[in-house]
Amino acid sequence: MTRLKADARHSVRFTLNGRPAEGEAEPRMLLSDFLRHQLGATGTHVGCEHGVCGACTIVVDGMLTRSCLTLAAQADGCDLKTVEGLAPSADRLGVLQQAFRRNHALQCGFCTAGILMSLDHYLAKNSAPTEAETRDLLSGHICRCTGYTPIIQAALEAAAKLASSKKETSDA
Amino acid sequence: MVQAAVQSANSVDQGDDRPWVGRSIERVEDAALLSGGGRFIDDLGVAPGTLHATILRSPHAHADILSIDIEAAKRLPGVTAVLTGEAVKAVTTTLVVGVKAPVECWPIAMDRVRYVGEPVAVVVATDRARAEDAAELINVEYRPRGAVVDPLGALVSGAPVLHDGFPGNLASERAFRYGDPEKAFADAPHRFSIDIRYPRNSCTPIETYGVVASHDAGEDAYEVLANFQGPFSIHTVIARALKVPGNRLRLRTPPDSGGSFGVKQGVFPYIVLIAAAARVTGRPVKWIEDRLEHLTASVSATNRATTLSAAVAADGKILALDWDQVEDCGAHLRAPEPATLYRMHGNMTGAYDIRHVKIRNRVVVTNKTPTGLNRGFGGPQVYFALERLVQRIAISLKLDPLDVIKRNLIDAGAFPYRTATGALLDSGNYQEAVARAAAQGRLAELKARRDEARAQGRLYGIGFTAVVEPSVSNMGYITTVLTAAERRKAGPKNGAQATATVGLDPVGSVTVHVASVPQGQGHRTVLSQVVADVFGLQPKDIRVNTEIDTAKDAWSIASGNYASRFAAAVAGTAKLAAERVAGRLARIAASQLNVEAADVVFARGFVASKHNPENRIAFSRVAALSHWSPGSLPDDAGQTIRETVFWTPPELTPPDEDDRINSSLCHGFIFDFCGVEIDRVTLETRIDRYVTMHDCGTILHPGMVNGQIRGGFAQALGAALYEEYAYAEDGSFLTGTLADYLLPTTTEVPEPEIFHMETPSPFTPLGAKGVGEGNCMSTPVCLANAVADALGVADITLPLVPARLAELVRGAEPPAPAGGATAAPAREGDRQLRGEGQASVKGAPEQVWAMLLDPNTLQSVIPGCQRVDKVTDTHFRADVTLGIGPVSGRYRADVELFDLDPPRAVTLRGGATGALGFGNAEGRITLAPDGNGGTKLTYNYDAAIGGKVASIGGRLLDGATRVIIGQFFTALARRAGGGGAEGGGLSLFALLAKVASLFGGRR
Incomplete structure (x- = not known):
């Protein structure tokens, strides 16, 4: 070394x-x-x-x-x-980021980057996580603003959207 | 539970004429925050040459500072200055104290420390790491004093006194009487009482404090950027402390702030401190607080000891209340304290119609971190007592707790309702809210669940709470701490000036500025909705700036983000400002369209005639006219370039001669109920269902309102079940990491069932009331009531950790059976380290004895030892560097030997101090031949520690101690030529010089 x-x-x-x-x-x-x-x-x-x-x-x-x-x-x-x-381009948000915005899954946004990274990493390998699995994954993050539920909802929604777009791609 | 409707209305129909207010549109703030483009204080660049500060803090709860040696620190390369209290005093003056008393309040210790974490020196260097290196070289000599951490204990005669100006630690005492409480109590058939100890906690934002300050010596003016949240009344306190008029303190806030919940009001003493450092060094200075600093010494909510009694009729109607509150504000009474105690003064009867009230308020100081703003601000403490008492009344009279609540609620026809203590409750229908919540939250079914669970032998309970949530504080309420005569002398204080500016630029686009300093609440989005509605535009057309710059912006003492004032006061003021501009634009448009101004309407980006919508002109064209062609404006129109509105509600009057105070403008209503189950084995509390009904007046953005409710609920759940800023009896702070101060995560926070009712406030421009703090007031006591119901116990103390419930259910833990391996059982908050062990070392006892007393040997075998000096044959001094978990630092140890029985036994006693803490220890070592030519060492020790090492968690200490002892014996054995330690543990000299020094204990 x-x-x-x-x-x-x-x-x-x-x-x-x-x-x-x-x-x-x-x-x-x-x-x-x-x-x-x-x-x-x-x-x-x-x-x-x-x-x-x-x-x-x-x-x-x-x-x-x-x-x-x-x-x-x-x-x-x-x-x-x-x-x-994470974003596909400077003026566009990715699927997960959009889901966060749609679900009011952030307030001050200070903890958000870490949560996004954990979810981005996890969703790449787990296309259909349950709520319990998502809560378990995110138990290593502290958010003081949101009470977490909107984050979980955004994650599940993004997972569904990513899965369906993958399916469309493979179907095509 | 995730399917709850939190989604935003993201599809925007261009032809939709519905107002934007009331819709959950997506937030304008989010795109940047979601892609790493936030601009928090530590994300912004600083001027070239900016220096970085670190703060050396007291490890003692109460001690005299005998000396501070900063020479070695100053000599370290990169260090520009080291400021002690004396240096700060030379350029500042004391912070204003909120009560009349001959006490001073400095942002740094002068000749005495009064809480663990109190600043003792500020080191300024070219970078943070060098500043921290230098801080470790500062040698502070302390003489410890007795400490007091309990508010009632602080009042006991003979208790250690913190400030001579607060005799007996009593900073303020006032008695109040409203109606005829004595008669009510004398006539009532029942009297019930409850004693409450509300603990210390904090909402702990994830972003810590940050300050960047500079000083212009030519003009003697300061410029400060800080993630301060207001109230800007504090600006006056800072300027005064820096000895400049207000116009020479330019205070700015960064665009983004990582949560505050009141806490970032408490950054202000550090603004003074860092500004002083900038002045002394002549350079910009930056300081970012770390998490240990934040938990130890930023700010805390108050803990409070309350005795509350009620005079009660046979049917459960409360006839009178008698409050005795002892508020613990920590070591200094910092502005705006004792505001936590008086914020609720108008609301001491909660949601109930109670006409006779007696109050005794005492404010005490103790050896703990000074208190300040925290979400709920006085509400959790008050409602915990009141709503626990309501449950007790119901149980005692064998009534349904909800029936007792309903019997006492203020009548729906009584609004606006003046409470006995002076609040003017603006609007509401509490009975209707309770009825709707019970129906929508399925209370009957929840009761059936409880019955079923209990039939199966499970511990299940239901709790209820009714709460009035005050918002938009009267800037004069704090003067209720003064007598009427003192108030007359001081001059009136009242109102709550909100400001909003609407500007139109030369292409007719709209800019809004407010002094609301959000920390993530989404103010920019809501203001864009409010102003878009006035101008007939879309939110995306409105650009909102919420940064504040006191040198350029409209602001007043009430500016900032606190007391849930945004929706009610600030958003409403923005509406008024936009309407004023729109009124002028209407006159201009009327002259262009050849219609009456009353016929002008703003819609879909045009200014048009109501009667003939085809007769219209683009909004931007009318809006730009003041810039390009002021001469063509109608004479009576005035300019439309920029309009600032100041708004203060007339209802916020000063306290009257009889101490009645309308402490807040708006009063929302909350009714919560919940079902909890407590595991019989682990005594963990699980929330089965939590129902929360809110009436916060007109809802401006449903998604954000629910966000506030959920967020407040999660913080309140933490306060109820997990969080406490814990102190040992000697004032050591025990919860200095997020592994010790436990915050709820995704797996602990269920989704509450949220319901709404909207009774607009007649006192605010939009009909909105505050909503951000209510669950911090209602939820802790609602959960406590449910737990009390489940366990059938009378007294409940937060947080409801399993260990505490175990004591309630099973009684105190019995002592361990005699003959156990380790010594006495640890008490709660006990930081004593005790242990024993043995080790084998080659070499006869005489040889080992000589090694143990030889400085050179010791230096080579004590882990991390730099040097050992022999003062006398039985007195040693050592410098050691030791790491406990993530915290490593240097310590100076001083050890003496007693009861020498060479070569058989010796007792070691010593203490050590360092930047990371202090300690004292005592140990006895015996040496005996092992029969193989070697020596068997047996040892026991008893040590205690304080300071930073204590705060980062006793979790780590035992393990670290064992490792260090093991290293010591391994090295000793190697030196003696073989052998090694058996097991681990602390030992003699290791204990002594190194560990002992570190962890040490008894005085």
């Missing part, structure tokens, strides 16, 4: 939402801080910095990851996906 000097900055390179990203970080710098303050990807939020609230959740090499419990240096060479990568 490479040993990094504690008091030096080291180059960190990874793929962020399909594009190369690069910056310098001290070994102790958290991935969440690196994304936000070095790269300007401020859509990922930091709520507790001890892994409970889930706001900072992103996908690293296909795995859901708390970016506040990950060092930037650990992400070197990895493939990262954050909330900035």
Whole structure:
């Protein structure tokens, strides 16, 4: 394993939402801080910095990851996906995002990025989740505004929509 | 339960002339928030050269500061300044205190700390990490004082006193009398009483506090960006503390704020602190609070001890109430406290017609975090007592609890109704709301479920609550804490100025600005609906800005987002502003269309003649005219470029000579009932059904109203079942992480069944009332009533954690049987670490003894030890770095040896302090030959800790201790040439120098 000097900055390179990203970080710098303050990807939020609230959740090499419990240096060479990568284009929202908007599944929006990342990751593999499964998945996220039900409803609605569009594609 | 109708009306029919208000349109805020484009305070860039602050905080609940050594911190590369209380005092003055008393209230400790987490020093450096490095190098010498954490305990003679200006810790005491309560009690056939301890909790937004401040020395003016939420009466407090007039404190808010629920009012002392740091360094300074800081020391709702008595007729009619409230505001009485206690003053009779009321209000200070705004603000504390008492009355008189509620409700024909204590309840039909809720929520069927469950031996209960939800606070209610004579001297305070500005630009597009500072409620969307209706436009045509800049925007002391004032006051004021502009546009259009102004109508993007809709002109054309051709406007029209309306309701009068106060403008009504089941084995409370009926007047956006109800319900459920800011008896804070302060998640929060009734308020422009806080008032006591019904118990204390219910159901846990491996059972809140163990080390006892007393050996075997100094043969000092879970830090340990019996036994006693906490410990080690030439070490220890290490959770301490002890013995054995530890545990010197230092305990 490479040993990094504690008091030096080291180059960190990874793929962020399909594009190369690069910056310098001290070994102790958290991935969440690196994304936000070095790269300007401020859509990922930091709520507790001890892994409970889930706001900072992103996908690293296909795995859901708390970016506040990950060092930037650990992400070197990895493939990262954050909330900035969810929308198909700058002026359009994806299916899951639209479902959130339609169902009033967010208020302040601070915790939302993490929840979206968990759901995006989960729905890609589970096309027909039950309400109980969805609640279980999202129990690793804290939202103080919504009381959760609209989030669950948005998730189930998005799942149904994604499943039907997949079906249409395969039928065609 | 997810099928509840929360969907928005996303299909927009262009030809639809229905008003936009009342529809659940999609929110304009959401696209950015859903794609990572939110602009929260820490998402915004700062000026080049901005410095970053971190705050060193007190590990003690109550202690004198003997000295603060900042030299090492200042020498660290990258550090620009270290501010102690003295440095802050040089550039600021004390914060105003809400009662008349000779006390000061600083945002940083001066010569004494009064709660765990109180700021002691501010370190400013080129980046946050360096600032935190430097903070660890600050050496503060404390002399602990006795601490008091209980509000009634604080009043006991001989209790430690926090402030000399508050004799006996009593910050305020007032007695009130309305009607003839003495006679009512004397004449009544029954008197019932209840004692309540309402706990501390907080709505804990997921975004923490943030401040960026700069100082212009040339003009002696401050510019501050903070996620402050208002009320902007606090602007005056900040400016005064910074010793500048209001026009030299430019306070701005970021476009987005990650939740507040009242809590971000409490950022204001940090605005003063960070602004002071900016002034001292001459550079912009930024500070973002971390979660430990937030939980420990941001702000908390008040905890309160209440005794409530009622004089009651035989049929359950309440004739009089006698309140005795002791409000615990924590270590300092920060503005606007003691407002939590007085916010409900007009509503002390709840939803009931009770004409005789006696109130004794006392405000005390204790060694806990100062309190401030929190969703519900005084309501949860009041209704918990009142609605628990109503249930007790019903049980005692063998009446149905709902019948007792109904017997006491204010009559539908009585509105507007003046309560005994002065509130003017604007509108409602409480009987109808209760009847509808019982029918729509299927109460009869719920009762059958209860009967069936009970027949099967299950613990099932039903609870009821009726609540009046006040909204739009009277800025004068807090003066009820003063006597009438004191108020006359201070001058009148009343009203609640709302502001709204509507502007038309040169292409006729519409901009709205309000000073409502939302934290996710969707104000921009609702305002676009309100103004679109006035102008006959679509919401997407209206651009709304809710940022505030006190240097440029219309604002007043009532600005901000609190007391559920948006829908009732702010949205209504925006309507008035738009209507004023529309009135002028109508005159302009009338002259262009050759019709009377009264014949002009705004619809579908046009200004047209009502009688001849073909006679019309595009809205944008009329709207732009003031810019392009002011000369062609009719003489009486005036400009239509920008209009600001200020609105304050005349009903919000100051307290009268008899202390009657209309503390709020609007009063919604809530009736809740619920069925809960308690697991007989785990004593976990499961909500089977929760029904909540709301009458919040006219509903502007059903999706958002339900969002407020659900969100409030979830927070209230947390307060009822899980959440408590817990303190040990010595004032140590015990819930410093979200693994200790438990917030409900998706698996704990069921969907409440929400029902509505709409009785418009006659006092607000749109007929709307507030709705954001009601469930925080109604739900905790509704659940408590249901649990009391299920368990058949009289006294219920929140939160209803299984351990507490176990005590209620099964009695206190018996002590462990004698002869157990580990020592005394832990009490609740006990942070004592006790343990014992043994280890084998090669080498004879004499050899091991010598190693244990040799500084060089110790330095090499104590994990993380930097150095050990021998002060005397039996007195050592050590510097160690130790990690407990995620928190590692340096500690200075001081250890003495007693009862030496070389080479057989020694007692170690010592203490340690560091940035992460303090501790004291004592341990006894015995050494005996193991028969194989080695030594068997036996040890026991007893330690306690405080400060940050205590706050992050005792969960981690035992495990961490074992690891550290294990490391110690492994190293000792290696040094001695083999062997190792058996089991784990703390031991002697490890305990001593390292761990002991860290975790330490008894004084």
